Amino acid sequence: MTKETTVTEETQEQAHPMDELLRMDRMPHIWCPTCGLGTVVTALAMALDKSGISLDDVAVVSGIGCTGRVAGYIKVDSFHTTHGRAIPFATGLHLANPKLKVIVVSGDGDLIAIGGNHFIHAARRNMDITVICVNNFIYAMTGGQVAPTTPLTANASTMPYGNFEPPFNIPYLADSCGASYVARWSSLHVRRMTTAFAEALAAPGFSLVEVVTPCSTLYARRNRLGTGLDLLKFYHDNCEIEHGADTRSLDIDFQSTIKLGKFIERRRPTFLESLDDWYGQVFGDKYEPYAGATSE
Amino acid sequence: MKADPRGVLTGAHYLDGDHAAAEGGLAAGCRFLAGYPITPSTEVAERFAARIPKVGGGVFIQMEDELASMSAILGGAWAGKKSMTVTSGPGFSLMMENLGLGIMMEVPTVIINVQRGGPSTGLPTLPGQADMMQARWGSHGDYEIIAICPSSPQEAFDYMITAFNFSEKYRVPTLVMMDECVGHMTEKVVIPPADEIELTPRKEYTGPPEEYLPYLPDKDMIPWMTKAGDGTRFHTTGLTHDEKGYPVMNADCQETLVRRLIDKIRKNADEIAIVEEEEVDGADVVLISYGISSRVAIPAIERARREGLKVGSLRLVTVWPFPETRVRELAKNVKALVIPEMNYGQIYYEIERCAAGNARTILVPHGGGWVHDVNDVYAGIKEGLK
Ligand SMILES: Cc1ncc(C[n+]2csc(CCOP(=O)(O)OP(=O)(O)O)c2C)c(N)n1
Ligand code: SF4
Ligand SMILES: [Mg+2]
Numbered sequence: 001m002t003k004e005t006t007v008t009e010e011t012q013e014q015a016h017p018m019d020e021l022l023r024m025d026r027m028p029h030i031w032c033p034t035c036g037l038g039t040v041v042t043a044l045a046m047a048l049d050k051s052g053i054s055l056d057d058v059a060v061v062s063g064i065g066c067t068g069r070v071a072g073y074i075k076v077d078s079f080h081t082t083h084g085r086a087i088p089f090a091t092g093l094h095l096a097n098p099k100l101k102v103i104v105v106s107g108d109g110d111l112i113a114i115g116g117n118h119f120i121h122a123a124r125r126n127m128d129i130t131v132i133c134v135n136n137f138i139y140a141m142t143g144g145q146v147a148p149t150t151p152l153t154a155n156a157s158t159m160p161y162g163n164f165e166p167p168f169n170i171p172y173l174a175d176s177c178g179a180s181y182v183a184r185w186s187s188l189h190v191r192r193m194t195t196a197f198a199e200a201l202a203a204p205g206f207s208l209v210e211v212v213t214p215c216s217t218l219y220a221r222r223n224r225l226g227t228g229l230d231l232l233k234f235y236h237d238n239c240e241i242e243h244g245a246d247t248r249s250l251d252i253d254f255q256s257t258i259k260l261g262k263f264i265e266r267r268r269p270t271f272l273e274s275l276d277d278w279y280g281q282v283f284g285d286k287y288e289p290y291a292g293a294t295s296e
Numbered sequence: 297m298k299a300d301p302r303g304v305l306t307g308a309h310y311l312d313g314d315h316a317a318a319e320g321g322l323a324a325g326c327r328f329l330a331g332y333p334i335t336p337s338t339e340v341a342e343r344f345a346a347r348i349p350k351v352g353g354g355v356f357i358q359m360e361d362e363l364a365s366m367s368a369i370l371g372g373a374w375a376g377k378k379s380m381t382v383t384s385g386p387g388f389s390l391m392m393e394n395l396g397l398g399i400m401m402e403v404p405t406v407i408i409n410v411q412r413g414g415p416s417t418g419l420p421t422l423p424g425q426a427d428m429m430q431a432r433w434g435s436h437g438d439y440e441i442i443a444i445c446p447s448s449p450q451e452a453f454d455y456m457i458t459a460f461n462f463s464e465k466y467r468v469p470t471l472v473m474m475d476e477c478v479g480h481m482t483e484k485v486v487i488p489p490a491d492e493i494e495l496t497p498r499k500e501y502t503g504p505p506e507e508y509l510p511y512l513p514d515k516d517m518i519p520w521m522t523k524a525g526d527g528t529r530f531h532t533t534g535l536t537h538d539e540k541g542y543p544v545m546n547a548d549c550q551e552t553l554v555r556r557l558i559d560k561i562r563k564n565a566d567e568i569a570i571v572e573e574e575e576v577d578g579a580d581v582v583l584i585s586y587g588i589s590s591r592v593a594i595p596a597i598e599r600a601r602r603e604g605l606k607v608g609s610l611r612l613v614t615v616w617p618f619p620e621t622r623v624r625e626l627a628k629n630v631k632a633l634v635i636p637e638m639n640y641g642q643i644y645y646e647i648e649r650c651a652a653g654n655a656r657t658i659l660v661p662h663g664g665g666w667v668h669d670v671n672d673v674y675a676g677i678k679e680g681l682k
Binding site for chain 2: 023025026055056057059061071072075076077078079080081082084085087088089090091092093094095096097099100117118121271272275279282283287288290
């Protein structure tokens with residue numbers, strides 16, 4: 001953090017290094033002990049700090065869920081929207097003011113189940129937004145129901161005998177829809193996750209970082225995996241970093257090896273680049289490019 | 297504030313209601329339309345898509361569905377662009393959850409519903425007026441909303457400007473409830489010069505950024521607004537929230553918030569109300585109508601008058617908030633109120649409630665698919681005189 005901490009002899013008061021980035025007036029947060037979400041927020045705050053982007057130009061959009069609460073804790077213009085609709089809301093913010101850096105932080109259920117259609121279309125269009133998908137393999141906020149990311153055989157409240165539906169491989173999904181940047185980290189890998197967030201923010205076009213994150217209260221407990229801390233130990237022992245891995249190889253089985261890394265980094269015209277480029281060709285000099293224009 | 301001339305196609309045109317609504321939006325300063333094609337509303341989006349690269353400073357996007365369209369215009373409005381979407385019945389149903397988000401976050405936006413016959417896919421190419429209660433109550437929870445019913449292409453243009461002005465003034469998504477007839481009929485539309493179009497500016501916060509409270513109401517109950525990127529670093533949520541925009545899960549906060557969301561519209565209902573009255577003084581029967589039904593009623597009223605019957609007309613341009621004060625007064629002075637609408641009784645029940653037994657209320661229903669037979673409306677008037 002760049003912010004100086006001020007220590008005066010009289011008060012011995014210290015500013016929290018994250019004061020500038022977090023809504024301290026909302027602490028304590030609602031998340032459970034050993035939940036991985038706090039680490040993701042810290043990493044995002046550090047990435048924003050590192051990136052040098054003016055925080056006034058950043059917007060964070062969340063859907064609904066435990067992860068959906070992230071928007072409420074980051075001290076930028078922040079939008080806690082409806083379940084599944086963070087990406088189209090973010091699309092509206094971005095298109096209406098292309099100068100904004102728009103970041104979506106939401107859960108696996110929010111982005112891949114109810115919001116799955118928006119996810120694939122935003123990736124296809126190469127909409128210039130960053131999506132952080134916190135994958136805790138479950139619908140946490142509502143009490144541990146099966147998600148489209150729940151590994152086969154894992155237990156969920158609506159798969160009481162274990163999950164028999166095959167899950168999505170999120171990086172493969174994003175890759176095949178044309179995302180510009182695709183990475184997966186775990187909330188144990190704070191440094192690499194932070195770097196990935198910064199890279200994703202810098203990458204033009206649709207960038208996705210999946211973060212495998214412990215849900216201690218529901219996923220871990222239902223599946224007798226211990227606490228969030230035990231899950232971090234599991235990640236420590238079972239995550240393999242393989243940059244550039246074929247995204248088809250990134251399935252996650254129940255308590256199996258989890259492949260992490262930066263898988264895709266490609267330059268494709270973004271939605272607004274394509275729009276301006278095409279209209280420039282169609283209308284010639286008469287066309288006033290949109291994306292450079294201010295939102296007055 | 298005057299309209300930006302770049303968006304104003306000043307002159308006399310021959311336009312259908314959908315095209316006129318698109319021009320109305322552009323004239324009102326709308327520079328972001330997110331939509332999904334659906335008959336009979338698509339021409340609004342098509343016109344906007346064709347015009348916006350030439351007008352400049354805006355974007356059209358065809359989203360993947362109406363859930364996305366409605367969400368995107370909320371984002372667009374928060375980023376500082378006047379934003380709208382357009383749809384018909386099935387898409388209107390899909391927009392309901394995020395319409396509620398717009399109400400809760402108090403986002404100025406305009407939603408056009410070119411009504412067709414329903415339920416379900418119903419009659420895609422034929423008119424209906426059966427989404428009127430959905431407009432009022434379609435999203436869950438308790439709220440008030442503004443809905444305007446144009447009855448001609450000229451009005452589609454004019455009332456789009458009114459709709460944007462209401463949405464800015466009251467910070468509420470405003471509905472323009474057209475129908476297939478109005479959407480697809482072609483008539484002369486006169487678009488005035490930009491300097492004759494008066495626009496209501498956004499109620500912008502101008503104080504120090506660090507002191508901004510996004511939901512601190514002004515005396516008129518409407519909070520000041522900023523946009524993303526202004527430096528106020530605000531938070532907004534669909535959860536029940538306090539003046540800071542932070543979630544608060546208790547009954548007191550709910551009471552304060554919901555009451556204000558309702559009162560800011562309900563207490564201004566008389567100011568919002570737009571009605572057209574004709575020969576109501578001394579009338580025995582008054583016909584109350586809105587949208588295309590107002591025009592269909594004209595020959596029935598004229599026929600009755602030729603026969604010496606005292607028939608007045610009250611046309612509701614704004615249907616929500618319901619122009620309750622006027623209907624209550626009127627009911628005290630007439631024998632009957634006759635209500636032709638393309639449904640089996642929606643606004644009719646509002647009128648019956650306001651008549652409170654002071655006048656008979658006679659519904660002239662129609663299931664949609666075409667407009668009323670003039671004879672049926674005439675028969676309703678005769679029935680009222682019995
Ligand atoms: C339209 C709608 N359907 C259902 C819900 C209930 N709901 C709230 S959060 C949630 C699932 C969240 O799961 P995920 O996105 O994975 O987030 P997590 O809580 O695991 O972080 C559901 C189903 C809702 N709020 N809105
Ligand atoms: S329920 Fe799970 S995801 Fe939600 S806060 Fe608790 S540990 Fe975290
Ligand atoms: Mg989840």
